[in-house]
Amino acid sequence: MNFLCQKCNKQKAAVHIMDTFPEKRERHLCEDCAEQEGVIYKKSDETTNELLQEFLSQQKTSTSKKVTVEDAVCDECGTTIRDFQAKGQLGCPHCYHSLRRVIMPLIQRAHEGADQHVGKVPVRADEQVRKQTDLLRLRRELKDAVDQENYELAARLRDEIQSLESA
Amino acid sequence: MNLDQLSTGTGEWLSNQGPDSDVVISSRIRLARNVAGYPFLSTTGDTERMELYRTLEEAVSDLIRDDEAFVVDVDDADEIDRQLMVERHLISRQHATGDGSRGVAIWNDERRAIMMNEEDHLRIQVLRSGLQLEHLWNDIDEFDNRLSKVLDFAYDQQLGFLTACPTNVGTGIRVSVMVHLPALKLTQELDRVIRAARDMRLAVRGMFGEGTDAAGDLYQISNQTTLGKSEAEVIEQFDQDIIPKVVDYERAARGSLTKRHLHQLDDRIFRAYGILANARTIGTEESLALLSHLRMGVHTERFNGIDFQTLSDLFLHVQPAHLQKTASRPLDGAARSIARSALLRERLS
Numbered sequence: 001m002n003f004l005c006q007k008c009n010k011q012k013a014a015v016h017i018m019d020t021f022p023e024k025r026e027r028h029l030c031e032d033c034a035e036q037e038g039v040i041y042k043k044s045d046e047t048t049n050e051l052l053q054e055f056l057s058q059q060k061t062s063t064s065k066k067v068t069v070e071d072a073v074c075d076e077c078g079t080t081i082r083d084f085q086a087k088g089q090l091g092c093p094h095c096y097h098s099l100r101r102v103i104m105p106l107i108q109r110a111h112e113g114a115d116q117h118v119g120k121v122p123v124r125a126d127e128q129v130r131k132q133t134d135l136l137r138l139r140r141e142l143k144d145a146v147d148q149e150n151y152e153l154a155a156r157l158r159d160e161i162q163s164l165e166s167a
Numbered sequence: 168m169n170l171d172q173l174s175t176g177t178g179e180w181l182s183n184q185g186p187d188s189d190v191v192i193s194s195r196i197r198l199a200r201n202v203a204g205y206p207f208l209s210t211t212g213d214t215e216r217m218e219l220y221r222t223l224e225e226a227v228s229d230l231i232r233d234d235e236a237f238v239v240d241v242d243d244a245d246e247i248d249r250q251l252m253v254e255r256h257l258i259s260r261q262h263a264t265g266d267g268s269r270g271v272a273i274w275n276d277e278r279r280a281i282m283m284n285e286e287d288h289l290r291i292q293v294l295r296s297g298l299q300l301e302h303l304w305n306d307i308d309e310f311d312n313r314l315s316k317v318l319d320f321a322y323d324q325q326l327g328f329l330t331a332c333p334t335n336v337g338t339g340i341r342v343s344v345m346v347h348l349p350a351l352k353l354t355q356e357l358d359r360v361i362r363a364a365r366d367m368r369l370a371v372r373g374m375f376g377e378g379t380d381a382a383g384d385l386y387q388i389s390n391q392t393t394l395g396k397s398e399a400e401v402i403e404q405f406d407q408d409i410i411p412k413v414v415d416y417e418r419a420a421r422g423s424l425t426k427r428h429l430h431q432l433d434d435r436i437f438r439a440y441g442i443l444a445n446a447r448t449i450g451t452e453e454s455l456a457l458l459s460h461l462r463m464g465v466h467t468e469r470f471n472g473i474d475f476q477t478l479s480d481l482f483l484h485v486q487p488a489h490l491q492k493t494a495s496r497p498l499d500g501a502a503r504s505i506a507r508s509a510l511l512r513e514r515l516s
Binding site for chain 1 (some may be wrong): 210286319326328332337395428
């Protein structure tokens with residue numbers, strides 16, 4: 001069967017469905033539309049690799065850099081970008097620092113542009129670390145509150161920030 | 168408690184007793200944690216991996232009170248037991264089929280399970296029926312605190328908890344809510360749910376989070392962003408926003424089916440019952456698809472020939488490893504289909 005998707009009329013129909021409810025009818029959709037309708041599900045764990053592949057191909061085309069990202073290697077565990085690409089996993093916590101140049105843009109793309117943790121701090125982490133993370137979170141919440149003109153909340157957050165800073 | 172005893176019953180998460188359980192089957196929160204000073208598992212050698220496992224097992228075992236939980240050495244477990252734990256949502260498929268020293272601590276009520284040496288050193292999960300994310304968060308937060316008093320977690324001020332895959336870095340939190348959407352599937356309105364979820368950067372997947380089909384009209388909605396949002400913010404997205412929306416959509420679709428297509432709806436439900444109660448050989452997928460229609464029948468009050476407990480039991484016990492566990496021996500596909508039909512007839516008659 002070689003016809004176009006009935007929904008988008010652009011791509012080739014790849015999924016053929018026989019609906020029987022409330023009555024019988026045939027539908028022919030492309031993979032993208034079928035996925036959108038919840039008829040099929042693509043494999044889930046491809047996101048990281050797709051992001052990484054895309055990122056690496058962009059790097060290759062920018063010829064100005066003499067050292068390509070592919071040469072980056074973790075000085076702690078020896079993991080290279082190629083290893084990361086093959087396994088989808090980093091080698092050790094230190095990779096986040098040594099492969100930073102490649103990893104950071106990837107992290108931002110995977111997390112809606114974020115590059116700063118604002119969640120829980122481990123119980124035994126240095127009190128200072130916890131304080132700084134709390135402050136970062138509170139300041140961001142304050143900015144949101146001001147943006148949303150929620151001044152009551154903003155005032156409360158400002159007090160919290162002040163008391164935390166002077167603690 | 169052990170796996171043999173566990174396998175005869177059904178976990179609390181499938182009990183149909185939680186809030187909004189006409190649509191929400193269960194809620195789950197998982198935290199990824201790694202121990203500072205050890206590499207991630209992709210680069211550990213066998214000896215180091217074993218040493219790490221011993222460290223993790225000891226720390227986790229020390230936190231188990233009385234006989235509330237037991238530890239399974241997954242590397243040692245036979246194939247049926249591994250598959251059984253996957254079917255009960257206690258370990259991931261990856262953990263079942265992986266290599267090397269690894270294990271899982273399972274709480275007797277199956278509300279908590281901790282995978283050791285999976286992709287990350289620790290994957291702590293809590294699981295409960297219905298929509299109960301706040302309870303779950305309190306539970307897992309408290310347990311995580313207890314663990315972090317005995318283990319130093321790899322943590323960075325900027326990036327938060329460091330995980331093997333950068334897609335989990337930050338909070339390391341994965342919230343997943345399993346919903347039953349048979350009416351939206353029938354009315355072809357699932358795209359509303361999928362679009363709403365995508366707009367919030369949430370993923371929608373079939374029951375076991377893999378493959379291409381949603382067996383039994385069961386879908387799992389989960390967050391993908393773990394950095395730049397606090398745990399509370401992630402949970403709020405589910406509690407306040409996406410799940411209430413999905414529940415409303417599904418209830419509306421069920422309402423419109425009973426109003427506009429009552430005969431066709433009844434036909435679906437009663438045909439499902441007819442096949443399930445009479446088949447002489449039946450596969451997992453067909454069983455789940457038909458059980459899904461029975462479940463919808465019970466919740467729309469069109470069918471009362473089955474109680475919730477039996478229905479929940481069947482969703483679990485028609486699956487391959489459960490059938491083999493009941494038979495106490497490995498069964499090939501054909502033998503499983505026969506055993507499955509016998510179980511269904513017995514429970515539905």
